[in-house]
Amino acid sequence: MSEAVVRFRAVDKVFGSGADATKALDRIDLEIPKRAFVSLIGPSGCGKSTLLRLIGDLTRPNAGTIEVNGKSAHRARLDRDYGMVFQSPVLFDWRTVMRNVELPLEMSAIPKRARATRAQEMLALVELTGFERRYPWQLSGGMQQRVAIARALSFEPAILLMDEPFGALDEMTRERLNLELLRIWQQTGTTIVFVTHSIPEAVFLSTHVAVMSARPGRILDVIAVDLPQPRNDLTREDERYFGFITRVRERLRGGDAARPRAVEVAAS
Amino acid sequence: MSRIRYYAPAATLFVAVLVTWELLVSVLGIQQFLLPRPSAIAAAFVDHLDELATAGRNTLIEAVGGLAIGGVAALAVAGATARWTTASRTLLPFAIAANSVPIIAFAPIMNNWFGVLNPLSKMMVVAVLVFFPVMINTVRGLTLVEPGSLELMRSYAADELAVFLKVRIPNALPYIFTALRVSATLSLIGAIVAEYFGGARSVLGQFIITEAAFFRFANAWAAIIVASAASIAFFLIILALERVALPWHASARATDAL
Numbered sequence: 262m263s264e265a266v267v268r269f270r271a272v273d274k275v276f277g278s279g280a281d282a283t284k285a286l287d288r289i290d291l292e293i294p295k296r297a298f299v300s301l302i303g304p305s306g307c308g309k310s311t312l313l314r315l316i317g318d319l320t321r322p323n324a325g326t327i328e329v330n331g332k333s334a335h336r337a338r339l340d341r342d343y344g345m346v347f348q349s350p351v352l353f354d355w356r357t358v359m360r361n362v363e364l365p366l367e368m369s370a371i372p373k374r375a376r377a378t379r380a381q382e383m384l385a386l387v388e389l390t391g392f393e394r395r396y397p398w399q400l401s402g403g404m405q406q407r408v409a410i411a412r413a414l415s416f417e418p419a420i421l422l423m424d425e426p427f428g429a430l431d432e433m434t435r436e437r438l439n440l441e442l443l444r445i446w447q448q449t450g451t452t453i454v455f456v457t458h459s460i461p462e463a464v465f466l467s468t469h470v471a472v473m474s475a476r477p478g479r480i481l482d483v484i485a486v487d488l489p490q491p492r493n494d495l496t497r498e499d500e501r502y503f504g505f506i507t508r509v510r511e512r513l514r515g516g517d518a519a520r521p522r523a524v525e526v527a528a529s
Numbered sequence: 530m531s532r533i534r535y536y537a538p539a540a541t542l543f544v545a546v547l548v549t550w551e552l553l554v555s556v557l558g559i560q561q562f563l564l565p566r567p568s569a570i571a572a573a574f575v576d577h578l579d580e581l582a583t584a585g586r587n588t589l590i591e592a593v594g595g596l597a598i599g600g601v602a603a604l605a606v607a608g609a610t611a612r613w614t615t616a617s618r619t620l621l622p623f624a625i626a627a628n629s630v631p632i633i634a635f636a637p638i639m640n641n642w643f644g645v646l647n648p649l650s651k652m653m654v655v656a657v658l659v660f661f662p663v664m665i666n667t668v669r670g671l672t673l674v675e676p677g678s679l680e681l682m683r684s685y686a687a688d689e690l691a692v693f694l695k696v697r698i699p700n701a702l703p704y705i706f707t708a709l710r711v712s713a714t715l716s717l718i719g720a721i722v723a724e725y726f727g728g729a730r731s732v733l734g735q736f737i738i739t740e741a742a743f744f745r746f747a748n749a750w751a752a753i754i755v756a757s758a759a760s761i762a763f764f765l766i767i768l769a770l771e772r773v774a775l776p777w778h779a780s781a782r783a784t785d786a787l
Contacts, residue, residue, distance in 0.1 A: 319680055338686055345684040351677035355699040355777050364695070368685040396777045 265328075266420055266452045267293040267316055272325035274311055274478075285311045287477035289325070293469075298446055298453045300463035300470045302509065308478025309456045310424050316454060317343050317422050330419055337419075341369060344413030344451075348425040350405040352397035358384070358408050359393035365416045383411035386445055403434035410442070414449060423455045427462070439466055443492055460513070464488075464505045465496060472512040482512045565747040573747035574754065580736070585755040588724065588733040591648050592716040592763060595655020599716075600709065603660045607667035611697065612689075617668075628661040633719065636726040645727045654723040659712035666708035670701025703778050706771040713767050717760040733759075 274286040285308040293299050301309040314320045315327055318338035329337035337343065344365075352361045362380040371379070384390055387407040397405055406426060413421055427435040443466060446453055457463050463470045470484045486505050488496055496502055547567045553559070554566045561569065574581065606624070610617035636654050643650035674696055682692050724734020733756050740748040771778070 317684055319683060338684065341686055343684050345681060347677050347680070349677055351675065351681050353678070353696070353699065355702070355775070357777075365685050367695075368682075368687055368691065 264295045265292040266295050266330060267291070267454070268328040270326045272315065272322045272327060274308065274315065275323045284477035287479050289480060291471065291480060293452060293454060295452055296450055298455065298466055298468045300455045300457055300467040301473060302457055302460065302463045302470055303473030303513065304475045307473040307475040309473055311478065313422050313424050313454055313456050316420070317345060341416060342419045344418035344421045346409050346413045346421065346423040346426045348428045350397070350409040352405055352408055354397055357393065358389065358395050358397065361397065361408055362412045362415050364412060369416055379415055383415045386414070386448070387411045387441065403430055403438060406430065406438065410445070414445065418451065421451050421453045423453060425456050425458065428458065440493065442466065447491055460506050460509050464502060464509060465492060470509055472509060484508055484512065562744045562746050565750055569747040570750040570754070574751040577748055577751060581752060581755045583731045584733045584736045584752065585759050587648070587729070587731055588720050588756070589759045589763065591651040591720040592655055594648065595652035595720060596659050596712055596716040598652055599656030599659040600663050600712070602656065603663035604667055607664045607671060610668055611671035612693070624661060624664060632658045633722050636723040639723070640727055646729050651720050651723040651728065655716045655719040658719040659716055662711055663705070663708040666704045667701055670704030671697045674700050702775055706767065706775065709767045710764060713763040714760050717756060717763065721756060
């Protein structure tokens with residue numbers, strides 16, 4: 262068993278109260294090993310975004326415990342252990358690309374020179390060198406999302422939390438950014454938790470796909486995707502790739518309760 | 530060249546209106562006190578240039594001073610209401626109620642409080658007049674922040690002050706400048722109307738009512754032209770400030786508009 266970066270124990274999340282209360286997540290047990298790329302997939306309303314937000318301490322559980330890097334999720338947030346990437350890039354219009362990437366470094370009071378160097382490196386990593394002085398609205402949607410990724414990685418967070426980061430992009434941009442994300446993941450060695458609606462995307466990217474069911478949100482199964490690394494365009498033509506897609510799809514369709522609720526992500 | 534072509538239709542129309550106005554007044558034999566000819570207004574303008582320039586300057590000072598007083602007060606109140614919910618619950622209802630009061634009705638009171646001849650009495654009318662639009666727009670800009678931005682700052686463990694400085698204030702700046710542009714025009718209206726209720730001789734409002742009282746309407750019209758010019762100049766100054774302060778925003782709008 263390798264070191265777990267994220268550990269959920271019997272986590273419940275309820276929205277609302279009294280008669281209007283809805284159980285968004287029901288007794289979630291989950292372990293995410295270090296350097297893993299875990300995708301959360303499931304129908305709308307299965308609580309996959311909520312699960313991600315719980316890791317990031319953007320919302321609190323009603324029961325159970327969440328540990329991140331061996332401490333509470335709250336402590337981990339205060340220690341700036343997370344990089345977040347949302348579906349929309351959430352860039353600040355009034356800052357240049359460069360200064361957007363520098364934002365988290367400013368929050369950690371990193372000196373100006375070091376910030377600039379680091380931001381340059383990150384922009385090189387997402388292949389946006391030369392766009393430092395542009396404003397976000399001057400970039401395409403895909404480029405904006407790459408800036409958001411550069412920003413999330415700039416302070417070397419232990420965990421990258423991504424909530425449908427490519428959901429609003431066209432298929433071709435999405436596939437290109439998938440490859441780029443994998444390259445970055447390999448280069449930086451961060452742990453990534455990735456929420457998506459797309460089965461092929463989940464299989465292509467992940468070391469583990471957590472399949473979820475809706476109302477109440479549960480983890481039905483965690484499928485270890487042991488396709489060879491590094492993955493590339495050939496992976497998408499691999500027979501086993503399609504095999505995994507079928508497996509995930511079947512698990513999504515047959516969301517039966519007979520399966521054990523508590524699933525552990527096996528060590529990779 | 531393309532610039533000349535761009536403005537040509539508007540310039541042509543302007544000249545055409547002046548010529549038609551001139552001709553109609555002569556042909557229909559309209560009395561000078563009802564509608565002076567443009568040439569008569571131009572002559573009056575030249576004759577009273579010194580007087581008009583002084584009056585224009587004094588009125589503009591009242592407008593700018595009033596906008597400064599009202600604007601600063603509005604920003605302070607808006608900052609407080611955006612920061613503390615209690616402040617917003619306490620102050621906003623009064624601010625909204627105050628907005629429906631015809632502010633100009635206070636002009637005689639202000640004259641009484643600050644002195645008819647004191648420019649401060651006109652500035653206070655302007656200040657009260659511009660307070661609401663600036664305040665409400667600032668509150669909007671400070672609070673209508675993309676929720677994602679707040680979550681992002683939260684993920685960086687940012688405190689309230691950092692959120693205020695790095696998100697809320699930059700987000701509010703375009704709203705504030707929009708309010709200031711509207712207020713620039715409003716402040717000249719406020720200053721001149723306040724001057725109608727009494728004031729020093731060398732201000733536009735007093736100049737206009739005095740000349741009108743003596744049926745020297747060409748002079749009154751010349752003063753109106755000065756007032757318009759002052760208003761446009763004030764507006765353009767704010768616009769220029771906006772371009773300097775918000776390069777990202779001004780250029781963004783320029784690309785959108787053209």
